[in-house]
Amino acid sequence: MPYNLISLALLVMFAISIACAAQEVDLAKQPSPQRVRFATFNTALHRAKAGLLVDEVKNGRSQAIAGIAEVIQRVRPDVILLTEVDYDEAGAAVEGLRKNYLMTAQNGQAAIDYPHVFFAAVNTGEDSKLDLNRDGKSHSPDDAFGFGLFPGQYGMALLSRFPISPSSRTFQKFLWRDMPGALWPTFPETKEEYYSAEIKQVFRLSSKSHWDVPIQISDRIVHVIAAHPTPPIFDQKEDRNGRRNHDEIRLIADYLSGADYIYDDKKIKGGLTPQSSFVVAGDLNSDPADGESWMAAVRQLIDHPLVDGTVVPTSAGAKQASEKSGQINVKHTSDSAADTGDFNDKTVGNLRLDYVLPSKDLNVVGSGVFWPTEEDPNAPLAKASDHHLVWIDVEF
Numbered sequence: 001m002p003y004n005l006i007s008l009a010l011l012v013m014f015a016i017s018i019a020c021a022a023q024e025v026d027l028a029k030q031p032s033p034q035r036v037r038f039a040t041f042n043t044a045l046h047r048a049k050a051g052l053l054v055d056e057v058k059n060g061r062s063q064a065i066a067g068i069a070e071v072i073q074r075v076r077p078d079v080i081l082l083t084e085v086d087y088d089e090a091g092a093a094v095e096g097l098r099k100n101y102l103m104t105a106q107n108g109q110a111a112i113d114y115p116h117v118f119f120a121a122v123n124t125g126e127d128s129k130l131d132l133n134r135d136g137k138s139h140s141p142d143d144a145f146g147f148g149l150f151p152g153q154y155g156m157a158l159l160s161r162f163p164i165s166p167s168s169r170t171f172q173k174f175l176w177r178d179m180p181g182a183l184w185p186t187f188p189e190t191k192e193e194y195y196s197a198e199i200k201q202v203f204r205l206s207s208k209s210h211w212d213v214p215i216q217i218s219d220r221i222v223h224v225i226a227a228h229p230t231p232p233i234f235d236q237k238e239d240r241n242g243r244r245n246h247d248e249i250r251l252i253a254d255y256l257s258g259a260d261y262i263y264d265d266k267k268i269k270g271g272l273t274p275q276s277s278f279v280v281a282g283d284l285n286s287d288p289a290d291g292e293s294w295m296a297a298v299r300q301l302i303d304h305p306l307v308d309g310t311v312v313p314t315s316a317g318a319k320q321a322s323e324k325s326g327q328i329n330v331k332h333t334s335d336s337a338a339d340t341g342d343f344n345d346k347t348v349g350n351l352r353l354d355y356v357l358p359s360k361d362l363n364v365v366g367s368g369v370f371w372p373t374e375e376d377p378n379a380p381l382a383k384a385s386d387h388h389l390v391w392i393d394v395e396f
Contacts, residue, residue: 187237222394
C-alpha cells in the first residue's frame with residue numbers, strides 16, 4: 001500500500017478510536033451537580049403477560065420503545081421516574097431498557113446512561129384472594145391489591161445518574177385502615193360501606209407503591225417521593241377509585257408533613273424528617289381543577305406548605321392539542337398549556353396528571369413538558385405514550 005494511503009488509514013483508525021473513547025467517557029462521566037434535571041414519564045411500557053416486556057427489550061428493535069428512549073435522550077434528565085414499566089424481580093426489563101435503548105443512540109441523539117436504578121415490587125396484580133369488586137368472584141384483575149393482569153404490571157422504576165442512598169423506603173404494604181379519617185367508599189343511597197370488615201383488615205392503600213428514594217447530589221440529599229395512584233375512574237357511585245386516589249395522594253402530603261401514623265415495609269414509623277429537600281414525582285392521576293378526581297385531590301400537594309406549587313411545567317404542544325381537539329376540553333378550567341396527558345376528547349380530554357413538585361428550599365430555574373407542536377419536526381414523538389415527559393431544573 002502506498003505511504004499516503006497507509007497514513008490516511010492510520011488517521012481514520014485514530015479518529016474512530018477517539019470517537020469511541022469520547023462516547024465511553026460521555027456515558028460514564030458524572031453529571032454536573034450544579035444544575036440537575038428531575039423528570040417523570042408515564043412510558044406505557046406495560047404488556048399483557050408477564051415476561052413480554054423483558055423479551056421485547058432484549059433485542060433493541062422495538063420502534064415503540066425506541067421512541068420512548070429518544071424522548072428521554074432529547075430531554076436528558078439526570079433523575080427520572082418511569083411509570084407503567086412492568087416489574088420483574090431480576091430487574092431484566094429496566095436493564096434491557098438501559099443497555100439496548102438508552103445507551104444506544106436513537107435517531108441521532110446522544111446515548112445516555114443511568115448507572116443507578118431503583119426498581120421494587122408493586123401491588124398491581126397481587127391477588128388479595130378476596131372479592132374486592134363485589135362481583136361474587138375472586139382472583140380477577142379487579143381483586144388484586146392494585147388492578148393488574150399479573151404481579152408487577154404497571155410498575156415503576158427510578159433511574160439516576162447520581163448515587164441512590166441505601167436508606168430508600170417503600171410503602172407497598174401500608175394498610176388503608178391505618179390512615180386516620182380514611183375516605184372509605186360507601187353507597188350514597190344506603191350509606192352502606194363498600195368494603196367488608198374482612199377486606200378492610202388487609203386492603204393496602206397504594207395501588208402500586210409509594211417510595212422515598214434519597215439521591216446523593218454532591219454533599220446534598222434530595223428525596224424523590226414517587227407514586228402512581230389509581231385513576232379515579234372505572235368505578236360506580238361509591239367512587240372507590242376516586243376516594244382511593246385521594247388518599248394515595250394524601251399519604252404523600254402527610255409523609256411530607258412527617259406524620260407519625262405512617263410506617264414503611266420494614267415497619268419503621270414516621271414521615272419525612274424536617275428540613276428535608278424533596279421532589280414529588282409521578283403520574284398522580286389528578287388534575288387541579290378538571291377530570292373526576294375527588295375534590296381535586298392533587299391540590300393536597302400543590303397547596304402543601306412545604307411544596308413550591310408555583311412551579312408549573314408547560315408546553316406549546318399541549319395548548320395547541322387542546323384547542324384543536326375541542327369537545328370536552330372547551331369546558332376545562334385548568335391552563336391547557338400545563339396538560340400532560342391526551343385522552344378521549346369526548347369524555348375525558350387533556351389533563352394535567354403528571355407532576356414534578358419541588359420543596360420550597362430548592363432553586364428551580366427551568367421546567368417543561370415534552371409535547372411538541374404539530375409543526376415541530378419531533379411531533380411524531382408526541383405519540384410515544386398517551387402521557388408526556390415532565391421535567392424541572394434545580395440549581396444548587
